[in-house]
Amino acid sequence: MSNMDRRTLVRGSLAAMMAGAAFSRAAFAQSSEPILLGVSGPLTGPNAQYGTQWKQGFDLALDEIQAAGGINGRKLAYSFEDSQSDPRQSVAIAQKFVSDSRIVMELGDFSSPASMAASPIYQRGGLVQFGFTNSHPDFTKGGDFMWSTSVSQADEQPLLAQYAVKRLGLKKLAVLHLNTDWGRTSRDYFVKAAKEYGADVAITEGYIAEERDFRSTLVRVRDANPDGLILISYYSDGALIARQARQVGLKQTICAASSVYSPKFLELGGEAVEDVHLGTRYFPEDPRPEVQKFIAGFKKKYNGQEPDAFNAYAYDAMNMAAAVVKIGGTDRRAIRDAFPKVKDVSSVIFGTATFDVETRRVKGAMNAELVVRKGQFALWDGKPT
Amino acid sequence: MASWLDYTINGLIVGNVYALVAVGLALIFGVSRLINFAQGSIYLVGAYIGWVAVVQLHTPLPLTIVVVAVAAALVGLIIERLGLRPLQNSARIAPLLATIGISFVLDQLVMLTFSPNPRALPSQLPDVRFQVGNGTIGLLDLLIAGVGLTSALLLFVFLRYSKLGWAVRATAQDRDAAMQMGVDVNRVNQAVFGIAAALGGVSGMLVGMYYNQIDTAMSLQATLKGVVAEVVGGAGNVPGAVVGSLLLGLVESYGVAVFGTSYRNLFAFLLLVLVLVLRPNGLFASARQAPPEPLTGTFIAPSRPLRIPRWALAVAVGGFAILPLFPVSFYVLQTLINAWLLGMLALSLTLVAGTIGQVSLGHAALLAIGAYTSALLSLSLSVPVGLAVIAGGLMSAALGTTLISPSFRLRGHYVSIATLAIGEIVSLVILNWESVTRGPIGISGIPPLSLFGYDLISASSVYWFSFAVMVVLALLQGRLLTSHLGRSFRAIRDDDIAARAYGLSLNRYKSLAFIFGGFAAGVSGAIAAHLYSYINHETFNTQQSILALTVVILGGLGNVVGAILGSVALVGLPEVFRIAAEYRILIYGIVLLLLVRFRPQGLLGTI
Numbered sequence: 001m002s003n004m005d006r007r008t009l010v011r012g013s014l015a016a017m018m019a020g021a022a023f024s025r026a027a028f029a030q031s032s033e034p035i036l037l038g039v040s041g042p043l044t045g046p047n048a049q050y051g052t053q054w055k056q057g058f059d060l061a062l063d064e065i066q067a068a069g070g071i072n073g074r075k076l077a078y079s080f081e082d083s084q085s086d087p088r089q090s091v092a093i094a095q096k097f098v099s100d101s102r103i104v105m106e107l108g109d110f111s112s113p114a115s116m117a118a119s120p121i122y123q124r125g126g127l128v129q130f131g132f133t134n135s136h137p138d139f140t141k142g143g144d145f146m147w148s149t150s151v152s153q154a155d156e157q158p159l160l161a162q163y164a165v166k167r168l169g170l171k172k173l174a175v176l177h178l179n180t181d182w183g184r185t186s187r188d189y190f191v192k193a194a195k196e197y198g199a200d201v202a203i204t205e206g207y208i209a210e211e212r213d214f215r216s217t218l219v220r221v222r223d224a225n226p227d228g229l230i231l232i233s234y235y236s237d238g239a240l241i242a243r244q245a246r247q248v249g250l251k252q253t254i255c256a257a258s259s260v261y262s263p264k265f266l267e268l269g270g271e272a273v274e275d276v277h278l279g280t281r282y283f284p285e286d287p288r289p290e291v292q293k294f295i296a297g298f299k300k301k302y303n304g305q306e307p308d309a310f311n312a313y314a315y316d317a318m319n320m321a322a323a324v325v326k327i328g329g330t331d332r333r334a335i336r337d338a339f340p341k342v343k344d345v346s347s348v349i350f351g352t353a354t355f356d357v358e359t360r361r362v363k364g365a366m367n368a369e370l371v372v373r374k375g376q377f378a379l380w381d382g383k384p385t
Numbered sequence: 386m387a388s389w390l391d392y393t394i395n396g397l398i399v400g401n402v403y404a405l406v407a408v409g410l411a412l413i414f415g416v417s418r419l420i421n422f423a424q425g426s427i428y429l430v431g432a433y434i435g436w437v438a439v440v441q442l443h444t445p446l447p448l449t450i451v452v453v454a455v456a457a458a459l460v461g462l463i464i465e466r467l468g469l470r471p472l473q474n475s476a477r478i479a480p481l482l483a484t485i486g487i488s489f490v491l492d493q494l495v496m497l498t499f500s501p502n503p504r505a506l507p508s509q510l511p512d513v514r515f516q517v518g519n520g521t522i523g524l525l526d527l528l529i530a531g532v533g534l535t536s537a538l539l540l541f542v543f544l545r546y547s548k549l550g551w552a553v554r555a556t557a558q559d560r561d562a563a564m565q566m567g568v569d570v571n572r573v574n575q576a577v578f579g580i581a582a583a584l585g586g587v588s589g590m591l592v593g594m595y596y597n598q599i600d601t602a603m604s605l606q607a608t609l610k611g612v613v614a615e616v617v618g619g620a621g622n623v624p625g626a627v628v629g630s631l632l633l634g635l636v637e638s639y640g641v642a643v644f645g646t647s648y649r650n651l652f653a654f655l656l657l658v659l660v661l662v663l664r665p666n667g668l669f670a671s672a673r674q675a676p677p678e679p680l681t682g683t684f685i686a687p688s689r690p691l692r693i694p695r696w697a698l699a700v701a702v703g704g705f706a707i708l709p710l711f712p713v714s715f716y717v718l719q720t721l722i723n724a725w726l727l728g729m730l731a732l733s734l735t736l737v738a739g740t741i742g743q744v745s746l747g748h749a750a751l752l753a754i755g756a757y758t759s760a761l762l763s764l765s766l767s768v769p770v771g772l773a774v775i776a777g778g779l780m781s782a783a784l785g786t787t788l789i790s791p792s793f794r795l796r797g798h799y800v801s802i803a804t805l806a807i808g809e810i811v812s813l814v815i816l817n818w819e820s821v822t823r824g825p826i827g828i829s830g831i832p833p834l835s836l837f838g839y840d841l842i843s844a845s846s847v848y849w850f851s852f853a854v855m856v857v858l859a860l861l862q863g864r865l866l867t868s869h870l871g872r873s874f875r876a877i878r879d880d881d882i883a884a885r886a887y888g889l890s891l892n893r894y895k896s897l898a899f900i901f902g903g904f905a906a907g908v909s910g911a912i913a914a915h916l917y918s919y920i921n922h923e924t925f926n927t928q929q930s931i932l933a934l935t936v937v938i939l940g941g942l943g944n945v946v947g948a949i950l951g952s953v954a955l956v957g958l959p960e961v962f963r964i965a966a967e968y969r970i971l972i973y974g975i976v977l978l979l980l981v982r983f984r985p986q987g988l989l990g991t992i
Contacts, residue, residue, distance in 0.1 A: 044970045046602040048501035087917050087924055088723050095719035113924045117917030138829040179647050184825045205646040210606045212596055215395035216641040223388055236503045248520035267505045268598050
């Protein structure tokens with residue numbers, strides 16, 4: 001009986017794979033069909049939370065795009081394939097998207113190993129890979145089909161250094177950073193900028209993403225005797241570090257990168273994140289109309305939930321994709337050629353976004369200097385903490 | 386000097402946290418000789434039940450603890466009844482795989498119910514903190530320590546002085562004899578799983594409160610650290626698990642103190658390897674005590690392999706070889722390329738795990754060594770890619786065998802744990818040895834595969850290349866298995882004392898197996914590196930090692946065709962289930978469990 005089971009199983013799975021292949025070949029884009037974008041990102045696995053945040057941002061943007069009449073009368077839609085941020089799966093997804101003629105461009109993946117492993121396939125297959133969280137400096141060097149709206153760390157970190165050193169007057173810094181390609185690149189830019197502004201970096205400590213316990217790291221930090229802590233972290237690890245810093249008796253000013261900007265940071269950090277300073281790309285009271293529209297729309301759609309940085313990246317990315325498809329149509333090469341042509345797309349992160357043709361990235365992210373006051377993000381009023 | 390006091394206290398605090406998981410693992414190992422990979426998932430379930438109780442139902446702390454303990458114990462009982470009891474008469478490796486499948490299912494269920502976003506789990510204790518050294522400790526630290534120590538003490542007393550405890554120990558020593566003496570072995574197992582799960586659930590909740598944070602990724606980390614602590618203390622030794630945990634916490638803390646944060650886990654795993662090599666029974670076993678593993682190789686039960694006629698294999702190979710000539714989508718080809726690459730890894734692992742009985746849980750390290758060697762040679766020294774791939778294989782064979790050689794004297798589960806540690810060490814060395822490996826930035830711009838000056842870029846050519854390499858490796862390995870050498874390997878697996886009595890040098894044969902296996906895995910990693918064009922320390926992670934082991938057990942240990950069939954199945958199934966989106970890994974876990982349940986000797990059986 002087990003023999004039989006196996007045979008049916010193998011046959012069944014092969015049949016399903018073939019059927020899937022046949023389906024994607026048979027389906028040709030028709031004008032009543034929506035214009036389809038492929039998304040490769042984590043929906044399960046250790047990074048699943050970021051995939052769900054992307055979806056929220058995408059869906060909100062799509063609602064607005066559809067309400068405004070879609071793309072020249074056609075709807076815009078996306079097909080989200082779960083990669084678990086695993087390069088083996090992201091390359092398979094890349095082949096799937098490349099051979100699916102309905103897909104006009106691709107968004108993602110989340111982590112650098114998964115995204116950059118798929119880049120050669122997108123490049124050779126002639127499908128744009130639009131990586132909106134890919135800050136790895138080599139991502140867009142993968143070829144002319146790689147474009148990114150990820151805020152370049154070369155731009156962001158000097159702003160944070162300026163906030164910490166020039167504005168808050170910190171002179172001797174301890175830098176704690178995620179030991180990933182993003183954290184490492186960010187650290188290097190930050191340290192360089194901070195030194196240029198005249199501060200001394202007393203110690204830098206890299207930690208792995210799964211780390212939960214930072215008490216010993218913080219003792220090391222304490223012994224270096226800094227007057228400020230810089231966190232190049234995501235919100236969950238950032239909150240952990242802030243809590244444990246207070247527990248081991250560190251009372252120094254904490255200044256964090258914009259990636260901690262999330263209501264979760266406040267929820268997870270509790271009282272310990274009070275008075276944490278952070279630079280962000282937007283904030284709730286930001287008078288810019290695109291920000292107000294984004295925040296109001298997001299809260300309405302998701303039961304009053306506050307959007308965070310990853311929601312905003314995804315929202316912007318979908319709007320950018322719509323703008324590009326509006327110019328480029330549904331031809332894959334025309335879409336690539338449309339990227340340099342889009343000008344001043346309204347953006348939460350950049351204000352208005354225009355691609356730099358050389359780097360295939362966007363420069364000039366907005367900057368706001370926030371501080372946590374009474375459990376809320378507030379614009380920093382210039383008062384010392 | 387004051388800092389050393391702080392490091393010591395911090396080490397003890399985090400050791401406390403590890404102890405909670407380690408005690409549960411030790412209890413289960415003590416009775417069923419099983420590393421319960423689902424313990425971390427029960428810990429996760431406990432944390433989320435705690436969240437529901439605290440945040441939604443507003444239960445007071447004592448009631449929360451009771452609710453979590455009861456609910457987690459129920460989960461443990463269900464796991465024991467449905468997942469493990471049906472497997473008690475099959476090969477000992479089957480329950481191990483079952484716990485991996487169960488942990489997939491539990492983690493996914495929690496993720497689907499609660500979303501993967503991290504949540505805050507507020508502590509219900511008053512925020513009173515005591516100044517110790519220059520830092521502070523809170524009431525929760527004391528509660529965690531209290532729960533850890535009390536449960537270890539209670540368990541110790543229970544095992545030593547109660548009747549059920551005697552039954553548990555009797556079952557641990559000799560299951561059959563215990564049954565003959567009228568011990569209800571199933572009830573004992575139930576009791577143990579219930580207790581261990583209750584403890585696991587409560588610890589998940591307490592640790593969640595401690596960090597004010599719970600998320601679905603906490604399960605694997607908890608299991609890893611718990612296993613390390615448990616083995617350091619002596620597998621199956623409950624008080625030892627507590628001491629092992631505290632020691633692990635201290636070593637990590639001092640490691641951070643001396644070398645910096647990014648070296649932290651390196652010390653944890655070095656400690657583990659050191660303990661395993663010097664005192665394989667754990668720190669607290671007397672030197673003359675018999676090892677807890679059986680003396681003969683019942684770890685891998687013999688079974689009648691399914692013979693596949695040669696013509697059928699030839700037809701299958703021929704069919705797959707001409708597949709790209711038909712109008713199949715590149716997606717199918719790419720999926721099969723992944724299957725062939727995993728197949729090479731599985732060939733390697735099925736040789737060392739199945740044929741010679743060294744069940745490795747760190748096989749991804751061999752991929753990484755091959756990948757980095759080939760990538761760096763072709764980038765920095767402009768070695769032609771074809772040669773670089775072969776060099777990757779050779780480096781993996783040489784370096785991998787050297788690294789694993791200290792674990793040659795170990796048996797059974799201990800080999801798995803030692804290789805797990807070695808795998809982690811390799812990954813951490815890659816992360817930290819920046820001058821060579823470029824650390825977390827990784828290596829980008831790796832040239833594509835090429836042979837004799839022709840680039841292999843199209844999906845079909847990569848397909849043919851990887852398929853051909855895999856078939857050649859499989860043929861070599863098939864030839865090896867039928868040779869005198871293959872018989873010697875199996876003799877060592879089935880009974881190493883008898884094999885030694887016949888004059889076989891164990892270390893030499895184990896080295897030979899790892900050299901051959903390391904080459905296959907290294908080539909697989911090297912091809913992957915050139916295919917991806919970018920690798921970093923996360924590309925070849927622990928999950929890959931676990932996947933490879935799953936493939937090998939699924940296909941049938943030592944079975945060459947089984948390894949390849951298993952690879953196609955485990956690469957193909959998640960792709961087939963794509964239609965189910967978020968549910969696909971859940972379905973995959975359930976299918977895996979069903980396969981283990983009905984075919985514990987693997988699809989094609991052990992050779």
